[in-house]
Amino acid sequence: MVKARKFVFASIFDGEPKQSDFELQFEELPTLEDGDVLVETIYWSVDPYMRVQMPKLPVNSTMIGENIARVIESNDPKYPVGSYVWSFFGWRDLTIFNNNMDKKEKGGNHIPPYIVEPIANIPLSQRLASLGMTGLSAYFGLIELCAPKANETIVISGAAGAVGSIVGQIGKILNCRVVGVAGSAEKCRWLKEELNFDAAIDYKNENIEEALQRLAPNGIDVYFDNVGGELSSIVMSQMNEFGRVALCGAISTYNLKSDRTTNIPIQPIIIAKQLKVEGFIVNRWFMRWEEGVAKLSQWILAGQLKYRETISNGFDSLPTAFIGMLRGDNIGKALVKK
Template structure:
């Protein structure tokens, strides 16, 4: 018998999640049935969406998230021992998976268990990063929704995060001028020196509108928003006619009281007057 440990959310989060909002539950897993695999977690994601969907679940619930796991026992011919899988089984060390079973429809829209692609020597942790959900979000959110053209200017909020950092790199590969906003000077240096952003700013210490006038004197064509709030309003007000916005998240408000959400400058004047998409 294998004993599995799982983080269970026992309280709805109030502000920043706390250790006391969770408990660790241990259980014995049953023997495998035909078509099942037993997997041991190697990398588990901790993403902002975990906080955002907290109140969509009924307490108590197992803390969901993506994980990369190694198959350590198998009764499925397509998933041999030693292969690796990606699932949305969350913060647990062992899990029994049934890869052929259609996933239950839920508010998160999570897909089925799948094999981690051959990483060709790259870290397998990228299965919950660049070649996982954050990578797909960045790729399709930027290229399909914003349809950026070479030479255009792209702004990314939450630019040092799991999704934002990939959006900026994809933008540079597509020949865009990329401007990022992040929450610390260390992140700003990383964006400019390591990822090649043309400009990056600490939104906590600059006037966002003035920074955009400096970095994007000819306006913004594409905006990938992970943050929301007043930063979002300032960027949208600086966009060019027929600009495109990809709305990915609202990190600025995830820890706020849902009955007293913060207010930001309205967007309609900029959206309507500049025909933004």
């Protein structure tokens, strides 16, 4: 029998996840039956939402996450051998799935996989990045919720991350002034020199309030928030009336041992400035997925949208890559490659 490897959620996270919170296990896979498909994952995505969602699942659950996998054996003509699929197989290298609803799924997959066709001159890994949930979060979150207009000022927290870096570039395509907030001088240089951001703030070494007053002298019209916490309170306090805020993530709070924070209260700011603030999960636009992929692909192939990947190699590197991503070690999209 074929053995699959998987990492399970071994203990409840206490603050920042540790290597000991994950356990490598082996699972014997059965012989394929009618309609079964065996896939081998070639790319895993590591994302902040996983830190929030895993504690809601029982200990010993397989770690969740997106994958791009290759079909290596198939008893379903819809999934020919050699084709690639996107799905949520989680942290496992081999998975059997069956889309026949009358049969039990066998590999921990809970969302039907779909075939992804390679796009010429764009790496397949980007199906988990600029052409995946991260890119589509940037695209729909900015355009649908914030509706930026030319010459408006957009501020992005977590701007050197997978989502934030794309948000800023879309803002530039739409002729907005874009200010990114990131966690190092290197990241800020990348935003300005390679991605054409108008300005970038190193929040670890600069006074954010003073920097925003200098770099966004006409106030802030749109705030795309990937970080949360006190940083976001400071940004929102400098927004113009009727500004729009898209809440995509709150990574600064994910490793806190308590839900209580010392943030500046934001409710008075929202009321006084009459801000529109909306949180979102990208799946709400699932029926428009291919529309977003088509537009983002067009911008990439035209050279208007650039991307960067921080890739860790080997299945065993998944816990380290995940912990590093939460610390902000990555620039652009954090991925693990087989």
